[in-house]
Amino acid sequence: MRSIIYYLREFLRPEWIRKFFFAKTAPLETPSYFKGYPTLTGNECTACLSCMMICPAPKAIAVLRTRDGWEPEIYPGHCIRCGLCVEACPEGVLSSGRILDVTRRDGTAFWSWYHLQVDDNLCMRCGNCCVSCPVNREIDPQLAGSGTSSSDEVIMRVEGGRVRILHEEKCTGCKTCETQCPNRAIRVARMVEGVQIGEAEV
Amino acid sequence: MKKTVDVSIPLGPMHPCWKEPVRLKCETAGERVLRAEVELGYMKKGIERIMQGRPWQEVMFLAERVCGICSVVHNMVFIEAMEKISDIAVPPRAAYLRVVANELDRIASHILANFSYCYTIEHETLAMYLLNTRETVLDNLERLTGSRINTAYMIPGGVRFDLLPGDAAAMLADLAKVEEEMRRHTRIFETGPLIALRSKGIGFMSREDAIRAHTVGPTARASGVEDCDLRLRHPTYRELGFTQVTRTEGDNFARVMVRFQEVFQSIDLIRKCIDTLPEGPIRGGGFCKAGETSYAGEAPRGELTYTIRTDDYGRVVDIAIRTPSVMNIEACAHAMIKDAASIADVTSTFISSDPCIACNER
Ligand code: SF4
Ligand code: SF4
Ligand code: SF4
Numbered sequence: 236m237r238s239i240i241y242y243l244r245e246f247l248r249p250e251w252i253r254k255f256f257f258a259k260t261a262p263l264e265t266p267s268y269f270k271g272y273p274t275l276t277g278n279e280c281t282a283c284l285s286c287m288m289i290c291p292a293p294k295a296i297a298v299l300r301t302r303d304g305w306e307p308e309i310y311p312g313h314c315i316r317c318g319l320c321v322e323a324c325p326e327g328v329l330s331s332g333r334i335l336d337v338t339r340r341d342g343t344a345f346w347s348w349y350h351l352q353v354d355d356n357l358c359m360r361c362g363n364c365c366v367s368c369p370v371n372r373e374i375d376p377q378l379a380g381s382g383t384s385s386s387d388e389v390i391m392r393v394e395g396g397r398v399r400i401l402h403e404e405k406c407t408g409c410k411t412c413e414t415q416c417p418n419r420a421i422r423v424a425r426m427v428e429g430v431q432i433g434e435a436e437v
Numbered sequence: 438m439k440k441t442v443d444v445s446i447p448l449g450p451m452h453p454c455w456k457e458p459v460r461l462k463c464e465t466a467g468e469r470v471l472r473a474e475v476e477l478g479y480m481k482k483g484i485e486r487i488m489q490g491r492p493w494q495e496v497m498f499l500a501e502r503v504c505g506i507c508s509v510v511h512n513m514v515f516i517e518a519m520e521k522i523s524d525i526a527v528p529p530r531a532a533y534l535r536v537v538a539n540e541l542d543r544i545a546s547h548i549l550a551n552f553s554y555c556y557t558i559e560h561e562t563l564a565m566y567l568l569n570t571r572e573t574v575l576d577n578l579e580r581l582t583g584s585r586i587n588t589a590y591m592i593p594g595g596v597r598f599d600l601l602p603g604d605a606a607a608m609l610a611d612l613a614k615v616e617e618e619m620r621r622h623t624r625i626f627e628t629g630p631l632i633a634l635r636s637k638g639i640g641f642m643s644r645e646d647a648i649r650a651h652t653v654g655p656t657a658r659a660s661g662v663e664d665c666d667l668r669l670r671h672p673t674y675r676e677l678g679f680t681q682v683t684r685t686e687g688d689n690f691a692r693v694m695v696r697f698q699e700v701f702q703s704i705d706l707i708r709k710c711i712d713t714l715p716e717g718p719i720r721g722g723g724f725c726k727a728g729e730t731s732y733a734g735e736a737p738r739g740e741l742t743y744t745i746r747t748d749d750y751g752r753v754v755d756i757a758i759r760t761p762s763v764m765n766i767e768a769c770a771h772a773m774i775k776d777a778a779s780i781a782d783v784t785s786t787f788i789s790s791d792p793c794i795a796c797n798e799r
Contacts, residue, residue: 292589
């Protein structure tokens with residue numbers, strides 16, 4: 236009984252109550268050198284997956300289905316804060332935190348594009364890759380089933396019995412061709428180069 | 438006289454002093470340890486297999502996840518190996534910034550190793566002091582690279598972020614603080630009579646044993662092996678002027694002291710880098726090509742080798758990583774613990790060689 240009274244007296248002291256309920260800790264401050272993670276701006280995501288395809292860190296970003304649409308999610312433990320996803324998104328869904336400020340300050344950037352290569356020994360000229368490519372189909376909706384096309388604007392077409400790559404720079408890196416190829420003859424690789432702006436452009 | 442084994446005492450795989458799971462079987466006769474055996478394989482990650490077939494920009498993040506304590510050097514050795522394959526040149530400013538990041542990482546790793554040792558010999562006060570100092574170092578690593586542990590700071594042909602003059606000044610100020618604190622900790626360690634009782638003359642490994650067991654890094658240097666610091670061969674370090682630390686005692690005390698001395702050397706190196714930081718770009722650009730190479734660098738624990746084969750797309754076809762702890766752990770079991778006077782010293786002797794199981798079981 237005495238101890239209960241003792242405890243009650245101890246914990247009903249106004250000073251203790253004030254400290255318990257109105258504790259004042261200094262607010263946590265973000266250090267000036269913290270580079271931040273990409274954040275959502277609230278624009279609508281179209282699930283084009285450009286951000287996922289350009290991200291160099293394995294499993295750092297995933298575009299997830301939400302109740303009213305799609306939304307990219309950044310996993311901070313994997314994200315290396317390069318800002319590539321922010322630059323890649325055509326809809327402006329992501330904003331950079333402070334990453335792009337830092338890269339702008341340093342004048343650095345990443346250049347990346349997709350490199351296509353057909354292994355002629357494996358390729359059996361079925362034209363699956365040319366037909367399945369979404370960019371190809373948009374350029375030439377009349378694309379023949381064998382992959383031949385009269386348009387010079389397509390990424391690739393079957394020409395003279397072999398697949399010829401015409402416009403590598405139009406590739407969006409979706410890898411549809413790679414998965415559609417029965418022989419794994421076509422390979423898509425993302426080439427990335429870290430450059431200093433200004434020096435590299437001249 | 439024939440030695441008889443009384444009992445075989447297992448230490449681990451879970452042990453309060455060990456950072457990671459590993460099992461040590463000690464055959465004892467009374468207090469005396471006759472033989473010790475290391476048993477690995479509790480947390481094999483298979484990371485080399487995961488790396489195969491991935492482009493370099495993904496492998497580079499996996500590489501630094503081989504070990505969380507010395508992640509910067511894994512990043513650095515992998516990137517420099519890729520640069521060697523593809524003939525990519527690094528701008529001088531980036532090369533110096535790499536050294537800064539690498540040395541900060543080395544300081545953090547050495548302090549953690551010494552923390553472990555002090556904790557094992559139950560000098561918790563010094564252990565906690567050391568951890569406290571390590572925080573400042575990690576903060577500076579974040580100031581430079583944006584992260585405390587997995588930094589991904591280097592890319593082929595340069596580094597990711599620049600060091601601003603303001604940040605450089607703040608870093609120098611912090612380093613002065615770290616140096617002062619470390620001087621104090623080193624003095625405590627060097628002069629503590631109880632520390633000496635648990636460390637001096639214990640876990641002795643001769644120079645011959647060290648060479649025969651192919652030990653590397655501070656473990657070898659504490660036994661007086663010359664020319665085993667690969668930084669001596671690194672062009673940027675040579676520019677900065679570098680001599681290696683060696684001691685000749687070869688016991689637990691020497692191994693810990695080598696790490697303490699290397700911390701000061703690293704601080705000096707960082708100062709030199711920041712003072713003479715060349716102006717210019719931090720990225721040179723360039724693509725990874727097909728090729729094959731074997732490249733070694735000095736990790737905090739010793740020599741770290743990456744053997745890589747890439748294809749035309751910059752994808753890693755084959756990769757083999759040789760980490761320093763492999764040799765050190767074996768040497769520890771066969772040279773240091775063998776014939777130890779007391780089973781009580783086995784843990785501290787093992788920890789004094791700074792075993793890193795994450796590196797071992799990559
Ligand atoms: S910032 Fe870079 S690492 Fe992070 S999610 Fe975007 S692309 Fe991936
Ligand atoms: S790039 Fe933009 S629009 Fe496309 S999936 Fe990513 S967030 Fe959505
Ligand atoms: S990766 Fe996609 S866009 Fe590029 S060529 Fe293949 S199918 Fe077309």
